[in-house]
Amino acid sequence: MDIKLIEEALNSEIRAVDSLQALEELKVKYLGRKGTIAQLTGAIPALAPEQRGLLGRQVNALKQKALELFAEKQGQLAAQPRPEQRAAVDISLPGISQDTGRLHPLTQVIDEICGMFVHMGFTVVDGNEIETEFANFTGLNIPLEHPSREAFDTFYLDVPADSAEGKYLLRSQTSTVQIRAMQKQDPPLAVVAPGRVYRPDAVDASHSFMFHQIEGFMVGEHISFADLKGVLEFFCKGIFGQDIRMRFRPHFFPFTEPSAEVDISCIICKGKGCPVCGRKGWLEILGSGMIHPNVFKTVGFDPKKYTGFAFGMGVERIAMLKYGITDIRLFCENDVRFLKQF
Numbered sequence: 001m002d003i004k005l006i007e008e009a010l011n012s013e014i015r016a017v018d019s020l021q022a023l024e025e026l027k028v029k030y031l032g033r034k035g036t037i038a039q040l041t042g043a044i045p046a047l048a049p050e051q052r053g054l055l056g057r058q059v060n061a062l063k064q065k066a067l068e069l070f071a072e073k074q075g076q077l078a079a080q081p082r083p084e085q086r087a088a089v090d091i092s093l094p095g096i097s098q099d100t101g102r103l104h105p106l107t108q109v110i111d112e113i114c115g116m117f118v119h120m121g122f123t124v125v126d127g128n129e130i131e132t133e134f135a136n137f138t139g140l141n142i143p144l145e146h147p148s149r150e151a152f153d154t155f156y157l158d159v160p161a162d163s164a165e166g167k168y169l170l171r172s173q174t175s176t177v178q179i180r181a182m183q184k185q186d187p188p189l190a191v192v193a194p195g196r197v198y199r200p201d202a203v204d205a206s207h208s209f210m211f212h213q214i215e216g217f218m219v220g221e222h223i224s225f226a227d228l229k230g231v232l233e234f235f236c237k238g239i240f241g242q243d244i245r246m247r248f249r250p251h252f253f254p255f256t257e258p259s260a261e262v263d264i265s266c267i268i269c270k271g272k273g274c275p276v277c278g279r280k281g282w283l284e285i286l287g288s289g290m291i292h293p294n295v296f297k298t299v300g301f302d303p304k305k306y307t308g309f310a311f312g313m314g315v316e317r318i319a320m321l322k323y324g325i326t327d328i329r330l331f332c333e334n335d336v337r338f339l340k341q342f
């Protein structure tokens, strides 16, 4: 009889026990009147006298060990809630709530807008906030005499100028991504680029020195104004509702020709006229147009072969219209009472 094997079996059986009743049954199996240990003890007198002492000590040690193990396990099981106690827990009681964070309303709007264009096959691209005069102005066909190039209309950086690209500056528009993306990749291209832009504007309810834009453009063969209209209609109806109307108003941008501003029927008054739309019934949403051939020449695309459209919108303005927010400064004040509403 191998005492060691019996002890190992006892150990693993005790570990597997999960109720006081099962423990009691196991205790009978080992320590009962006809249990394993009693049988071992009963076998001792039949042994040769010189073996009796050794086995007797081993059996006694095993019995001691078994008593300790059973007592320990009984303590553990008694400390656990019984099944009927577990069932008494009322799971319909309110739990311990956890404060979870959420995305900033502007991030939510950016994600929603970009998601819509991704759905149409556009790729989301990141651009640099520190750019050059070339990407922000020259490459976009904005001439030297254009007012937005004046020092008081742009944040220029006081770092050594790059001779080929002019001075460094904080980009004043996300259109810079048009230049950078077209430098990197040949047509066909369909890109949306969200990001921050900077202008030295005095801060008030509708102006900020920093705000967000989303630029979008598509370049390829046979891209027409009708494609622009279709894409923007899908976008406007997706964001503001299927019942809104849309109109193109002729406009001028240096980097598109022809250019148009896009209005939607006022989402507040449904076109009847109210203070939000200045009683006009229309809200200006974005600028757009067909990419100017000079922009294609800048990046080395053949303007006879390729055409494309571009558009740009202010994220804050769209978020303000969508949610009825009346002050742009609320977005940056980190007031939880405001942020919790989104």
Ligand SMILES: [Zn+2]
Binding pocket: 266, 267, 268, 269, 270, 271, 272, 273, 274, 275, 276, 277, 278, 279, 281, 282
């Ligand atoms: Zn209105």
